[in-house]
Amino acid sequence: MAHGPAKGISRWLFTTNHKDIGTMYLWFSFAMFILGGAFAMIIRAELFQPGMQLVEPAFFNQMTTLHGLVMVFGAIMPSFVGLANWLIPMMIGAPDMALPRMNNWSFWILPPAFLMLASTLFMEGGAPAFGWTFYAPLSTTYAAPSVTFFIFAIHILGLSSIMGSINIIATVMNMRAPGMSYMKMPLFVWTWLITAFLLVAVMPVLAGAVTMMLMDIHFGTSFFSAAGGGDPVLFQHIFWFFGHPEVYIIILPAFGVVSQIIPAFSRKPLFGYDSMVYATAAIAFLSFIVWAHHMYTVGMPVAGELFFMYATMLIAVPTGVKVFNWVSTMWRGALSFETPMLFCIGFLVLFTIGGFTGLMLSIAPADFQYHDSYFVVAHFHYVMVAGAVFSMSAAVYYWLPKWCGKMYNETMGKTHFWISFVGFNITFFPQHFVGLAGMPRRIPDYALQFADFNMMSSIGAFIYGGSQILFLYNVVATIVAGKPVSDDKVWDGAEGLEWTVATPAPYHTFEVPPTIDPAHAHS
C-alpha cells in the first residue's frame, strides 16, 4: 500500500484516503463560501441605499435564508471536517480515518444535497424564504413547495455530519499511536472530539424537527399549529436545542486551530493545556442548556427566562479561560507575525468582541431590545466570520506548506489579512450601531436614519469579499507554482506529529504507528 494515488477522476470519486477526502471537503467548502458570499453580496448591494433597487422583497428573503444556510452548513462545517480529515490521523499517528469508505460517503452526499438546495431557487414559488432558522408556521403552512426539497437536503446534511462525526470519534478513541494518551493529544484533536460528540447529539434532533415539518406540511399533523393542540414555539425549542450547540460546533474546531498556531509563533508551549481541555468540555456541556436565549421574546414564563439567562452567562467563564490562556501563551514568548499568526491575533481580538456582544445578548431584559435587530447580526458575524472564517484562513496558511510542499507568498498573505481585517470591521462594526438604533434584521429596505451606516457596511462587505479573491489566488498560485519547501518542520516553532513526516505529506502516513516522544507533553 506504499504507492500513491490513482490517476484521474476516479482518484477523487472512489478514494478512501483521508488526505484526498480532506482536500475535497476543503475545496467544496470554499466553493460554498463563494456561493454564500455571493448571496451576501446581493444582500449588501440591496441594502446599500434605502429603497428597493435590485431585487424584490421575496427574493431578498431567499437570499438571506440561503446565505445563512450555505455559510453554516456548506462553508464552515465542511471546512472544519476537511481540516479534521487531513490533520487528525496525522496528529495522533494513525494510518487513516477509522472507517475510510464511510468517510468517502460522508463527503459525497454533500454536493448533491447542496445542488438540490440551490436548485430550489429555480422552482415554482422560489427558494426557501423563511430564514436559516426556518420557524414554523412560516416554513410549513406558508412555505413554497420547494420546502420539501429543503427538508430532504437538511436530512442529507445531517446524515453526512453524523457519519463524519462517528468516524472522527472512532478515529480518536481507537487509533491513537501508542503513548498518545488523551491528555497528550493536540488541542485541535480534543476540540474536534468534543465537537463530534455535539454533532452526534444534536443533528438527529434537527432531523426530527424537519421531519415534523414534513408531516405538518404534507400529512396533516399539527405539531406546530395551535388549532390542533400543537405550538409554533415548540418548533423553536427543538430548533435551538440543535441550533445553539451548532454555533459551538462552528467555533470549537476554530479554538483548536488557534490553540495550535499561537504556540507555534510564540515559540512557547500552550499555556494551561489541561484547563483548555476542561474549558472546551464545559462549553460543550453548557451549550445543551442555554438554547432558549434565542427565544427570550417568545413569551416564556419568567422562571424559564431566568434559568436560560444565568446558564448562558456562565459560558463566558470557560470561554474567558480560553482567551486568557491564549494571551498568556503569547506572554513572554518570542513572537513573529507570519500570516497564520496574524489571522489568529485577528481572531483573538474580534472573537472576544463578538463574545462580549454575546454576553450582552444573554442579558434577557436587554435582549428585549437587541433581539432580531442588526446588533445580533453584528454579534454572530464577529464570532462566525472573524471567529471561524479567520481561523480557517489561519489554518490554510499554516498547514498549506505541509500539504503541498510549497510555500505561499507571505506578502500576499499579509495583504489578505489586512484587507480582511479592515474590510470586516467596516462591514460589521456599524451594524452594532444600526441594531441598537432599532433596525430589524431580515429586511430588504430600511428607514432613512439607518442609511449612512448601511452604506458603510456594504462598502466594507465588498472590500472583505474582494480580499477573498486574493486568498483564492494565493492558494492556487502556491499549489501550482509556489516555492518548494522541504523541511519536515515548516515553521520553526511548530510542534506535533504532523511536522515529523516528510513535506509534502506523503499519500500514506504512519502506516506503522510512530513512537511518541515522552519529553513533549503535547503540542
Next chain:
Amino acid sequence: MQGAINRAFVQGAAAVSSALALVLSVGPAQAADGTRSTVNMAPGVTAVGQSIYDLHMIILWICVVIGIAVFAVMFYSIIYHRKSRGVVPAQFHESTKVEIAWTVVPFLILIGMAVPATSTLLEIYDFEDAEMDILVTGYQWKWKYEYLTEDGENVTFFSNLKTPQSEIYNSADKNENYLLEVDEPLVIPVNTKVRFLVTANDVIHAWWVPELAVKKDAVPGFINETWTLATEEGIYRGQCAELCGKDHGFMPIVVKVVSQEEYAQWQGEKQQEAAQVRELMAQTFTMDELMERGKAVYARACLACHGANGEGGVGNAIAGSPVATGELGQHLNIGINGVAGSAMQAFGGQINDVEMAAVITYQRNAFGNNMGDMVQPIDVFNYKKG
C-alpha cells in the same frame, strides 16, 4: 516565573487604566432627552426602558474594561515580546493560581451583572394593575388593534403601511418617516399602564417599539402579555421584528401617546365611526354602489395576491375563476373563511360586512366575470351566522 507573570499583569493594568481613561473621555455623548440616537439604544419614555438602557450601558462598559485589559496585555506582548527583538521565549505553561483567579473573578463579575438583570426582568414581567388592555394581532403584513372593553363595544382597526410604492421604488423622494408611517396609528393615553395582548393570525410576527421598551413575539394561537407606561406624549415608531414573509420589512408600528383628554376624544370619534358602519350594514346598495366600493376594497385587500386585473399571482386568478363565476355560497365561504392551509386568509374577520359584500360582488362582475348577481351586507351577515 511567577514573579514574571505578576509583573506583567501590573504593567498590563497600568496600560489598561490609561487607555480606559482615554476612551471614557471621548465616549459617545448620551442622548438623555429620549430622542433616538443613531448609534445607541433608546432609553425611550418608560421607566423600564430606562432600566434596560442603564443595564445595557453597565454591561457594555464592563465588557469594554475587560476587553481593554485583555488586549493591553496582548499588545504588550506583541510589542515587547517579539522575536525580532531577539527575546528568548520563556517556557512556563501553567499556573494554577492565575488560572483559578481568572475563573473566579469573571464568575463574580457575572453575578454582579445578574443582579440588576434579574430585577429588571421581574419588573418587565409584572403584568398586574394595567388600566387598559389592547389586543394586538399580527397579520401578513399589517397590525390589527382591538381595544378591549367590558361592554364588548370594542374599537377595532387595522394599521397598514402608508409609504407609497413610488417612494419604495425610488420614483418619488422619500419622506422623513419613510417606511415608519401607517394609515392609522395606535393611540394610547400618557401615564397609563397599558397592557398589550399580543397574538397573530397567520405566522409569527413581533411587536417592537424601541422607545416604549416593548418587544414581544406574536404567536398564532397563543396570547403573550406585555405592557408599557409612557411618561411623555409623542409619536413612537417601531417595526415588526420577526421574519414573517415577503413584506416583513413593510409592517411598521406607530404609537401615538396623547393626553388623557385627547385620548377620550379620539375614542369617542372611533365609536361614532363604528356606529356609522353599523348603520351601513343595514342598508341595501345598488350594483353601481357595490362595484365602486368593491373596487376600492379589492385594491386594498386582494390586489396584492390576485393581481390588478384579477390575473392572479400568489393567489389564483379571479378572472374566469370557477369560484368567482360559480355558486355564490362557495365564493362567500372562501372570502369569509379563507382556504385552510394556503395564503388565502379568512377575510371575514378583517373586513366588515359591507366591504365583504362589495368585494365579492366586484369579483363576480369585474375582469370579464359577468355574473350579474349582487351580495348585500345582510347576506354576508346571515352567511356568517350560518
Next chain:
Amino acid sequence: MTSQTSTDYEKYYVPEKSSLAVMATIGLVLSVFGAANFINGLTFGEPGEASPTILYAGLFVFAATLFVWFRTTIRENIAGMASGQLKKSYVLGMYWFIFSEVMFFAAFFGVLFYVRNLAGPWLAAEGEGGRMNYLLWEGFQFSWPMMQTPQEAVGGAASQLIANNGAFASAKQSMSFAEAHHWYAWLPLWNTIILLSSSVTVHIAHTGLLDGNKKKFNLWLAATVALGVLFVILQVAEYYEAYAHFGLTLNSGIYGSTFFMLTGFHGFHVFMGMTMLAIQLMRSLRGGHFTAGDHFGFEASSWYWHFVDVVWVFLFLFVYIL
C-alpha cells in the same frame, strides 16, 4: 482470525479505492429526489409521473449497494484483513450510531412532554405561559389524550380565529389503557410482552453462540425474528384499528400527531432491527458465519434490537399508560 489484544501492532486495514460510497450516494440522492417530488405532488397537485419510478430506482440502487457493501466487509473479515483494532472501530461506530438514534427519539419524546405539560395547558389558559389564551380558544379544556382540539372547542375550522393551518378532527377514542375494553384485547400490552421476550431470546441466542452451540443460536435467533415479525403485524393491526374504529388519524390534532410519530418511527426501527437480525440468521444458516469469538454483525444487530426494545418501554409508558 485470532482476536488478540493489540499490544503488537497489526496493520490497520485501509481499503483501497472503492466505488461503494459513490453508488450509495447515487441511490440516496435518487430516492430523496423522487420522494420529494412525489410528496409534493400529493400536496400541491401536479404529481410528477416519473417520481415514483425515480424513488424506486433510488431505493433499489441504495439497497443493492448496501448489500454489496456489507458483503465486501464480511468477506474482508473472513479473509483475515480486519484487525482487532478495526473491529473496535466497528464497535465504536455502532455505539455512536445508536446514540444518535437515541437523540432522534429523545426529540420526539421531548415534543410529547412539551405538549402534555406546557403547550396543552397553556392553550387552555392554565399556567403562567398562557393565562389569556381563553380569548382565542374559548371553551377549550385540556386533558391527555387530547380528545377535542382547540379548533373543535371553538366550533371547527370555520370559526377559529387563526386561519389557514388546516382542519383537525380529533379521535373518537383514545388508545390508552383506560380506554381498553378488555386487557387481553389490548394490543400494546401484547406488543410489550412480545418485544420484551424477544430481548430475552436474542440474549439466549448470544449465549448459545458463545458456547459454540450454533444450533441453539440459530433456533433462538429465529425465534427472535419471528417475534419481531409478530410485533410488526400487530402494530399494523393497531394502526388499522386506530383509523377504522377509533377515528385516530394523523389529522387528529396533537394526540394523533405524537401517537403516530412515536409509534411509527419505532415501528420502522423494529422493522429495520428485525431485518438486520434476519440477515444475521441467513448468514449463520447459509454461510455458516459467526464463531464464538467473532460475530460482530450479530452483536451489533442485537444491540440495536435491545435499543429498540428500551424505546418501546418508554413508549408504552408515556404513550399508552400515563
